[in-house]
Amino acid sequence: MTQLADGRTADATQPSGRLRFLPHLVRTTAFKLTAIYLVVFAAFAIFVLGYVAWNAKNLLDDQIRSTIDAEIQGLAEQQRLGGIRRLVQIIERRSRGPGASLYLVTTPLGERIAGNIEALPPGTLDRPGESEIEYARSSEALDQTNHAIVRVFMLPAGFRLLVGRDVEERERLRVVIKRAAAWSVLLVVVLGCFAGWFVARRVLKRIDGMNDTARSIMAGDLKGRLAIAGTGDELDRLAGNLNAMLDRIGELMSGMQQVTDNVAHDLKTPLTRLRNRAEEALRTAQSPEQLRAALDGAIDEADGLIRVFNALLMIARLETRQISDSMAPLDLAEIVDGLSELYEPLAEEAGLTLSASVEPGLSLTGNRELIGQALANLIDNALKYGKPEGDAPATVAVTARRVGDMIELGVADHGAGIPEADRSRVLERFVRLDQSRSKPGFGLGLALASAVAHLHGGAIRLADNAPGLDVVMSLPVAPPPVDRPLFEAPAGSTSQPDAAGFQSA
């Protein structure tokens, strides 16, 4: 009893285990493709064979008919020459011979005179012309019926002549074709299954490999890359693209890591200062006035930190293009003149002359606040670092001019300038060159200006003003695209706007 129960459970679990695997197989693309191909090819094979069979049958039937026709012609000729007697003689002779030919001559009442047919469906002889019938041969048992195409011919005086041919050949052909169809379908299924299994195994193996790699990357192996088989097929291309994406993500992550490190490092200094001040005030302050002064200092320090965070947040938002719906046509003269006027007293205080020159009628589509902020940062930098050392003119020139499809906003000073090697570096966050360490600031001004330029589809470039620094922010005149891919190619390509719109950001 237990054995039976065990046997049952064993039998019951085994197929269900296999069945559990089946849905997985059925879901694979390879399986679906194979199934579709199988159905299509099997249908095609059946159609081709059916067409061949149909044509062959028609051909055979035609041949049979023309044979019958020829024979009837000949027999009718004989009957005309020698009368019914001669016809009967000929038929009797022919009926004795082997072959597929069938003959019958009857009286007007349907009684057999000569021929090799024993039984006919009733009424056959009353229908002159061609028909396909079942019949029995004289030499065979009555219950063995055969198929034949026959033709009935009315002889003079009511006698009837039937000539026909057995269609056994045709039946044989049908059997042959049926068998061929069965075999070819079987072959298509077997070969298709095999090919499908082969393709699926090959493709699935590579995809499984990709999945394994992806899982290991997700699990933390950030250096892992997908294998490329070198065949140049679509899987290779997919793997190549995914690898490029992983590289880009890696770059972004290490960039982010660097920024985070910089933020932590650069904010530690003011925070330490803040803490030291508070501590010192607690320790040494004698009067409420001294405490108040220390608190004021602490608030100033905290305000500075807040400004740094605001600038960092702004850069981050510009880089991820979270500014939307805020682009409008701008009058550049208004911006350049306004900012020059805003900074002019500061320049005077620093012993510099600030001059502004704008080509008339310049305008572009952009965000006034952002472009203003960027230009203000550039002017602010020029005022901080643009004091000439030798006998170079103590001027800072703010210019705006159109070059092709770009508008170039330039701020040029005659200060110490920036060595060529450092020029691309200073656009990064928190990068401050050694000679600027003594001045106030956090090294975010140029980074912010650069982010603004990028958002507008432009770029910032630093050039030698011999002596001094010429910072040029070039911005496209046309509405800037913001829907550029997040993974844009670095360097250069940023100045080429694509056709995508801005609103979708």
Add this chain to the structure above:
Amino acid sequence: MRLLIVEDDAEAAAYLVKAFREAGHVADHAPDGLEGYAMAQGGGYDVLVVDRMLPRMDGLSVIRSLREQGETVPALILSALAQVDDRVKGLRAGGDDYLPKPYAFSELLARVEVLSRRRSAPTSEPTSYRVGDLLLDRLAHRVTRAGEEIVLQPREFRLLEYLMKHAGQVVTRTMLLENVWDYHFDPQTNVIDVHVSRLRSKVDKGFEHPMIHTIRGAGYMVRDTAR
């Protein structure tokens, strides 16, 4: 001045209520948008200080709904979203001013006081401002002090005009940058201070009582100290 502070952060709200009371104002607190909306309706407040992100009904919706009902009480929006287009959205919803977090209380106080004054002031601006012996004629673009003409650059004129319009009130550096230069960004340096000191050298130099006062930790104020 009666204020309504709509702010969900209890600690921040308590600090604001206390600070406004110390500054001599009456401040009520609503902990969420819906309550703030209900209290603001016919509450007779002079200014609303509305946090942008609030439970139950966000700050912009509160202001928009009040405006749709014809409620004109000035509203200042506080927001942790300190970016360019957020300000635009805030003002578009019917807010009168926008202050990103974190902010200095002195900045908030100065802005709220200006807003409340705007409510009580006549709608049409006067053609001239007078503070003590300082007179600014907006139509003739002339400034005189004790009858003597002071020659100002256009921007200096606008600076003085804004300061005199809010005479007796603290005006912060950011408010000056916003209202005189129409920029809302952080100028990084003491650029406004330099402009004010220039203006001061023209307006106050040679006079016994200064008109333009620096309010430590807050900003500037035009006030007649002669009396």
